[in-house]
Amino acid sequence: MKQAGSATLLFENRPYVLSAASVAGKAEEKGPYGHVFDEIMEDDRLGEKTFEQGERKMLLKALCRAMTRVGLPMEEAGCLLAGDLLNQIVTASYAARELAIPYLGLYGACSTMTEALLLGATLVDGGYRDRALCAACSHFSTAERQYRFPLEMGTTAPPHAQRTVTGAGAVLLGASPLPHTGFRHVRLEAATLGRVRDLGITDANNMGAAMAPAACDTIGRHLEDRGMKEMDFDWIVTGDLGDFGSRMLRELAAEADLDLEDRHMDCGSMIYSPQQGYHCGGSGCGCSAVLLASYVLPQIERGAVRRVLFLSTGALMSPLSACQGESIPGIAHAISLVYEE
């Protein structure tokens, strides 16, 4: 049985999370989880000439760290599944050029991390690859100037806005644990493919609201497909709904008779402290990627939580579609992570 319901994949061999790594920026260091990241960027460009080149270097650092942490050369990664927020996902593609390993480019906006893990787990669980390196990243300075305004304008953000996280997260999956190193208790047991949901939100500063319906839809289907209840999960973690989107998710969930209250966490709400003044929190592919890599996975590895439903959430619009009056479609892919002895 490798399918359940309409959209859930069951991983019979439960691929292992072997390693994970994160690199984050200064603003993320100042947040409540600043101490968990593996590396903090002293400089937003990492010594490169442009922010875009700095973002690429940040992703490469996370990818290389995930491999060296467990003593594996990059050739042993099996393949890279990655994406980012820049047009034509140039961060991921140019990073892949440096690594010379098989590469699959993904675009799921901020849902990319779980899209990569879902597909990577399929390749490993099915026996098509022994390992798969999954990654996503975003960068405040590159995203801001591509999606919104030149940084030099110093535009102020409205109250529903979220700040794009500067960060890269990488997770190495494998068919079997490594002999003397790496994680050995975190396994992927199932995943649910997201559907595009759109309730008609047109405010590009309120992406949390645009993504909440997709998150609710995927959580509900995951539970239904597997015949499970909310309480079967210690945590249900969403990617970057932020404060406003999280409230909306809880309301939508309540309408659907799901009780998320005490087990829902949102990476977007977690990553900054209110004192930092970033309104509704963090967003961007990097937001869920760095907290997954450096907080959620280690918590499962040490047995502090036993089963986590993790959903990165994406808003699939573009600046052009927004100009053409389109509303913002959302999507969320879910993976179920479990602690095993």
Place this chain on the structure above:
Amino acid sequence: MKQAGSATLLFENRPYVLSAASVAGKAEEKGPYGHVFDEIMEDDRLGEKTFEQGERKMLLKALCRAMTRVGLPMEEAGCLLAGDLLNQIVTASYAARELAIPYLGLYGACSTMTEALLLGATLVDGGYRDRALCAACSHFSTAERQYRFPLEMGTTAPPHAQRTVTGAGAVLLGASPLPHTGFRHVRLEAATLGRVRDLGITDANNMGAAMAPAACDTIGRHLEDRGMKEMDFDWIVTGDLGDFGSRMLRELAAEADLDLEDRHMDCGSMIYSPQQGYHCGGSGCGCSAVLLASYVLPQIERGAVRRVLFLSTGALMSPLSACQGESIPGIAHAISLVYEE
């Protein structure tokens, strides 16, 4: 055995191609294969207000046609794997919104069609989905204004340039043939993941040259991984190298002791006739997608060719990376299609 060599996946259950459909533009209709496409767009906007909305409608038409052709409702598609050339792949994502089926967004530039088929075949072969709908599209008018110049400028193209194909191709894969309809002789037996290759080409009008090294690399590895020879394939078809890139591929192949001469075909060189004056031919995700859907697959189905190695080829740069002086990385993913009684 589901792996061979460093980058090849073997599909033990050999997923079936159940259906395929294409929609193309007027310029493509005037080319030598104009008669094979399922539908020709009378108008580049398909009656919509913008080219982008027209492109989306074109993709939706191809997706729906692939399903209705075999009498299946869209819910039976299993999942959609798709991508296009627009920023944030808005064509695929907004099309997915209309369909409300599980969706995985991909970005492989013009390599997207084989990336989608490779991943779709993995999901079906591994038993995770009964079917998968794979698609890619591009549109001259949307690509031109995003990647190059406003159409109103009437810019002339240099001799190495290729024209972005207006077209959408969709292919439905399945674990078993349908009882009374659809293709039943075309199966996917293997696929090779591409690596990013970059020989330093910086001319964004010469993408064929940027992609040829990746195509050569993937062809060589597919043959090596499977212990096969060029002559084991009736055709080796590349996506959109165009005339110049195809010559370069044959030279690179000759250096690598591969004899492609009489079995290599390139969709970019095939899709227009020289009289149309489009220089080196066609490009864009839609180029290989429409010729695969409406020419290559039907030729295999009727047994005219027995085994085809099909590689969509992508140039992974962005206008921004080009402005920042970066060279153009290329990638090619290969699928091996075989006729079976």
